[in-house]
Amino acid sequence: xxxxxxxxxxxxxxxxxxxxxxxxxxxxxxxxxxxxxxxxxxxxxxxxxxxxxxxxxxxxxxxxxxxxxxxxxxxxxxxxxxxxxxxxxxxxxxxxxxxxxxxxxxxxxxxxxxxxxxxxxxxxxxxxxxxxxxxxxxxxxxxxxxxxxx
Amino acid sequence: xxxxxxxxxxxxxxxxxxxxxxxxxxxxxxxxxxxxxxxxxxxxxxxxxxxxxxxxxxxxxxxxxxxxxxxxxxxxxxxxxxxxxxxxxxxxxxxxxxxxxxxxxxxxxxxxxxxxxxxxxxxxxxxxxxxxxxxxxxxxxxxxxxxxxxxxxxxxx
Numbered sequence: 001x002x003x004x005x006x007x008x009x010x011x012x013x014x015x016x017x018x019x020x021x022x023x024x025x026x027x028x029x030x031x032x033x034x035x036x037x038x039x040x041x042x043x044x045x046x047x048x049x050x051x052x053x054x055x056x057x058x059x060x061x062x063x064x065x066x067x068x069x070x071x072x073x074x075x076x077x078x079x080x081x082x083x084x085x086x087x088x089x090x091x092x093x094x095x096x097x098x099x100x101x102x103x104x105x106x107x108x109x110x111x112x113x114x115x116x117x118x119x120x121x122x123x124x125x126x127x128x129x130x131x132x133x134x135x136x137x138x139x140x141x142x143x144x145x146x147x148x149x150x
Numbered sequence: 151x152x153x154x155x156x157x158x159x160x161x162x163x164x165x166x167x168x169x170x171x172x173x174x175x176x177x178x179x180x181x182x183x184x185x186x187x188x189x190x191x192x193x194x195x196x197x198x199x200x201x202x203x204x205x206x207x208x209x210x211x212x213x214x215x216x217x218x219x220x221x222x223x224x225x226x227x228x229x230x231x232x233x234x235x236x237x238x239x240x241x242x243x244x245x246x247x248x249x250x251x252x253x254x255x256x257x258x259x260x261x262x263x264x265x266x267x268x269x270x271x272x273x274x275x276x277x278x279x280x281x282x283x284x285x286x287x288x289x290x291x292x293x294x295x296x297x298x299x300x301x302x303x304x305x306x307x
Contacts, residue, residue: 085260092257102290111238111292114231114260118290137280144264146257147250 009035010140013063015047015080016040016098017072021121021128025067025098028132034140039063044075048083051090063093064145067135068115070099070106078109085114092146096135156294158209159186160193160226161244162218169271170213170244173278180282185209190221194229197236208294209239214261216245216252224255231260238292 012029016022022040029038039060041047047068050057066084070077077097084090094116099106102120110118119135122128139145157174161167167186174182185206187193193214196203212230216223223243230236240262245252248266256264268274 088258091260092254094257094263107290108238108292111240114237116262117240118292120290134280138263142265142277142280144248144253144266146254146264 009037010065010145011061011063012036012038012065012067013047013050014038014040014067015042015044015072015077016067016069017042018069021069024125024128025132028129029136032133032136032140034136036136036140043073044077044080046074047072047080048075051084051093065139066093066095067098068095070097070101070110078113081110081113081115094139094143094145096139098135154181154183155211155291156183156207156209157185157211157213158193158196159184159213159244160188160190160218160223161186161213161215162188163215166215166267169274172271173274176275176278183207189219190223190226192220193218193226194221197230210291210294212239212241213244214241216243216247216256224252224259227256227259227261239294240291 014022014025016025022042026038026040029036039050041050046057049055050060051062053060053062068077068080072080077099081095081097084093084095091114097110097115097118098121099119100121100123107118119131122131159167159170161170171184171186174180174184185196187196192203195201196206197208199206214223214226218226223245227241227243230239230241237260241260243256243261243264244267245265246267253264265277268277
């Protein structure tokens, strides 16, 4: 593994309620050439608690990148997205929406809420892995990520 | 299958604009229609279809330099991302600046991604290749502003 062009390992928060999808994503990222660490939370309430370092997430590292599913228990992905992008402290963290939805309405709504990009999860396993690698190529090696506020 | 995509590049440096155009042309997966404007004021004229840009086509995506004459890239970005019709258009900042302030400020103003300019054509091609794969086969882009329906690019072609 090589350090990222951003100079240190990349912390990724994956918000995904489907255990199979979460596992695949984590595994694909583990094979990444860029050093990274992935934390997984299973619903929107946990995602917000994690980002704000609340409760069981008091020691959580602020992520450099968020991968967000839209259809989530307790608090929907759209609500999570809106909350992140309206929060002065969190809004600069890039959010990649990663969902099975291909609905035009979901795409527009996500961009209107300032999602950084919208990606549809393929059902096929090989395709899915390819998509994760693309995300990794682009977001971990090409893009310059914002620096954490100290 | 190549994908039709309308791109607006806001870049005052002619050599950089040319490099971008060449890298775009070198990529066969995209049939990109590129328009280059040279300053921040002209970028807004284009997006609002004013003056000589009255007949402009709304872009699927915008690449924006930060250091621009007349209006800075940050000003243009802020304007786009606070406009109800324009804000959904993805904006990729493409600049030589590596300043953390510029990076942070861009993301706070809702830039979709921040890229530092590759220095030569080879590097540029690499970035463009990754980018076009992401754009054409993975990412769903919203339809340009004036249209009510969002048709992900690449479908129906």
